[in-house]
Amino acid sequence: MRSPISIAALLLQTSSVIASRSAYEEYLSGVPSEKECERPNISFAPNQPWAPIAPSPQRHKTCQVESHDDMKTDDSGYILDALHECNNGGRVLFPAGKTFKQIYQNVTTFFQLGGTDVNVYGGGMLDGNGQVWYNFVANSINVVFDSLDISGYSQSKNEAKNTDGWDLYRTSNAGIQNSVVNNGDDCVSFKPNATEILVQNMHCNGSHGISVGSLGQYVGEVDIVQKILVDTIAMSNASDGARIKVWPGSSAALSGDLQGGGGSGRVRNIVYRNYEIMNVDYAIEVTQCYGQDDITLCNEYP
Numbered sequence: 001m002r003s004p005i006s007i008a009a010l011l012l013q014t015s016s017v018i019a020s021r022s023a024y025e026e027y028l029s030g031v032p033s034e035k036e037c038e039r040p041n042i043s044f045a046p047n048q049p050w051a052p053i054a055p056s057p058q059r060h061k062t063c064q065v066e067s068h069d070d071m072k073t074d075d076s077g078y079i080l081d082a083l084h085e086c087n088n089g090g091r092v093l094f095p096a097g098k099t100f101k102q103i104y105q106n107v108t109t110f111f112q113l114g115g116t117d118v119n120v121y122g123g124g125m126l127d128g129n130g131q132v133w134y135n136f137v138a139n140s141i142n143v144v145f146d147s148l149d150i151s152g153y154s155q156s157k158n159e160a161k162n163t164d165g166w167d168l169y170r171t172s173n174a175g176i177q178n179s180v181v182n183n184g185d186d187c188v189s190f191k192p193n194a195t196e197i198l199v200q201n202m203h204c205n206g207s208h209g210i211s212v213g214s215l216g217q218y219v220g221e222v223d224i225v226q227k228i229l230v231d232t233i234a235m236s237n238a239s240d241g242a243r244i245k246v247w248p249g250s251s252a253a254l255s256g257d258l259q260g261g262g263g264s265g266r267v268r269n270i271v272y273r274n275y276e277i278m279n280v281d282y283a284i285e286v287t288q289c290y291g292q293d294d295i296t297l298c299n300e301y302p
């Protein structure tokens with residue numbers, strides 16, 4: 001068994017902070033009562049994680065987060081108070097039926113979690129109400145995300161862009177399972193140095209598929225993605241099913257926001273199985289010259 005119990009870093013980024021009361025009310029009606037919010041005993045099926053996840057000791061102290069509950073006043077102070085008070089072995093409780101407003105620089109909301117042996121569970125909704133948001137798991141080992149549904153659709157006239165469901169970066173032994181992702185970019189994406197990752201029993205709708213990469217974007221960087229098992233997936237309304245995106249062997253600028261190439265790396269031991277695709281443009285796609293449409297350059301620097 002691995003030594004650290006679990007280290008989670010979950011970053012949820014949103015732009016704009018206009019929250020709507022009705023969206024919350026609709027969701028709150030489905031939030032489980034507190035009795036159901038015991039820490040779940042998660043089991044894995046059909047596969048076990050690459051390495052066992054050590055059990056986490058019970059907590060004996062509880063700190064309840066206060067809230068203005070008016071959808072306007074920043075509640076970050078209350079959240080921090082509870083986190084500080086219950087640090088090192090406590091339980092921070094966001095009471096059911098309340099809203100917690102978070103304001104960061106008036107334009108962007110970050111929800112960043114880190115630490116050792118962190119468990120987040122219960123019901124509720126993180127409403128980004130923005131056009132750019134994703135769950136970014138970085139520098140983490142032994143993490144599990146179970147039964148987390150993600151909806152990355154635009155509810156305004158602006159199209160939702162870069163709404164990746166899950167991005168895993170510099171992370172090993174992570175499991176993502178039993179989830180529905182409704183979005184417009186990668187459903188799950190294995191970024192540089194994602195290793196020993198299990199993704200199973202997922203429904204992805206409207207995405208760019210489950211992809212490795214992009215890799216090799218930066219000169220001098222070594223990007224490794226290996227030991228990935230993706231099992232029992234329903235993929236619908238997507239551009240791709242399984243995909244690998246690798247930048248060309250030389251650095252080149254294509255468009256303003258997509259430039260790179262020339263990095264090195266390795267992709268090894270990637271298994272996709274039991275994959276059901278419905279209305280998917282490309283079941284399997286390997287892009288070896290990502291971000292570059294000059295074929296001569298691609299052939300010259302594969």
Ligand SMILES: *[C@@H]1O[C@H](CO)[C@@H](O)[C@H](O)[C@H]1NC(C)=O
Pocket residue numbers: 041043
């Ligand atoms: C969790 O479930 C497993 C089997 O699914 C069981 O062996 C274990 O005792 C359970 N742990 C707790 C704390 O209930």
Ligand SMILES: *[C@@H]1O[C@H](CO)[C@@H](O)[C@H](O)[C@H]1NC(C)=O
Pocket residue numbers: 106
């Ligand atoms: C936040 O943005 C709103 C709308 O643009 C503005 O009215 C308000 O003054 C800003 N608040 C702060 C603290 O900058």
Ligand SMILES: *[C@@H]1O[C@H](CO)[C@@H](O)[C@H](O)[C@H]1NC(C)=O
Pocket residue numbers: 182205206237
């Ligand atoms: C899948 O996405 C489409 C929009 O592209 C939506 O109409 C449909 O309800 C979604 N399906 C599920 C099961 O959520």
Ligand SMILES: *[C@@H]1O[C@H](CO)[C@@H](O)[C@H](O)[C@H]1NC(C)=O
Pocket residue numbers: 170192193221222223224
């Ligand atoms: C990935 O891991 C390799 C080998 O440990 C290391 O050389 C490289 O710097 C890492 N890359 C990133 C992006 O962290």
Ligand SMILES: *[C@@H]1O[C@H](CO)[C@@H](O)[C@H](O)[C@H]1NC(C)=O
Pocket residue numbers: 205236237278279
């Ligand atoms: C695919 O999208 C269409 C609408 O664009 C939706 O009706 C359908 O339910 C989606 N399929 C699935 C399996 O979600």
